Amino acid sequence: MKTKKIILFASGSGSNVENIANYFKLRKDVTICCVLTNKSDAKVIERCNRLGINALFFNRQAFSKSNFILDMLRSLEPDLIVLAGFLWKIPEAITNAFPNKIINIHPALLPKYGGKGMYGMHVHNAVKEAKETETGITIHYVNAHYDEGATIQQVKTIVNPKDSPEDIASKVHLLEYEFFPKVIDELLSKQ
Numbered sequence: 001m002k003t004k005k006i007i008l009f010a011s012g013s014g015s016n017v018e019n020i021a022n023y024f025k026l027r028k029d030v031t032i033c034c035v036l037t038n039k040s041d042a043k044v045i046e047r048c049n050r051l052g053i054n055a056l057f058f059n060r061q062a063f064s065k066s067n068f069i070l071d072m073l074r075s076l077e078p079d080l081i082v083l084a085g086f087l088w089k090i091p092e093a094i095t096n097a098f099p100n101k102i103i104n105i106h107p108a109l110l111p112k113y114g115g116k117g118m119y120g121m122h123v124h125n126a127v128k129e130a131k132e133t134e135t136g137i138t139i140h141y142v143n144a145h146y147d148e149g150a151t152i153q154q155v156k157t158i159v160n161p162k163d164s165p166e167d168i169a170s171k172v173h174l175l176e177y178e179f180f181p182k183v184i185d186e187l188l189s190k191q
């Protein structure tokens, strides 16, 4: 049996990275090669240290001004590249090199509340401000445009009038923890 390889990209806390790592911890058929981050002080690095996961920081030069990350990804031959709270746009050279192999999670029901600048609490604040009665998660393929690739799965949750943006964030995170690893697992099993 060939071991399936995942590469994760993250920019922040990395709670999704930790959740995905825990989900696959006992699985011999799936391995997390490494976590790549564009923030040298991202909390995700501490989590990787604790979990014993390879973590690497890269800058703009390596990511989009040269082919360094592209070449590294190619040499690692991942089955899936997973953006888990990663905030830079993926360069076209990378999306072209990995068609249908890069997925992202967005903390809202795209196409609502997507696009540049719409991440993390910015999304939940906007949902609250618009008095939405529901929000959720969108797991989608990544193309060269922010938050526009084909949807793989959306899951909704109710927003109550009393919910603060933080309450909304908690509800959305719970959905992320439940559904993101399962979707990754399903996609890997189809490869």
Ligand code: GAR
Residues within 6 Å of the ligand: 010, 012, 013, 014, 015, 016, 017, 084, 085, 086, 087, 105, 106, 107, 118, 119, 120, 123, 173, 176
């Ligand atoms: C997650 O809620 C994810 O959906 C969101 O960032 C958070 C990262 O949390 N991603 C975006 O907003 C992408 N536009 P985490 O670092 O604790 O996993």
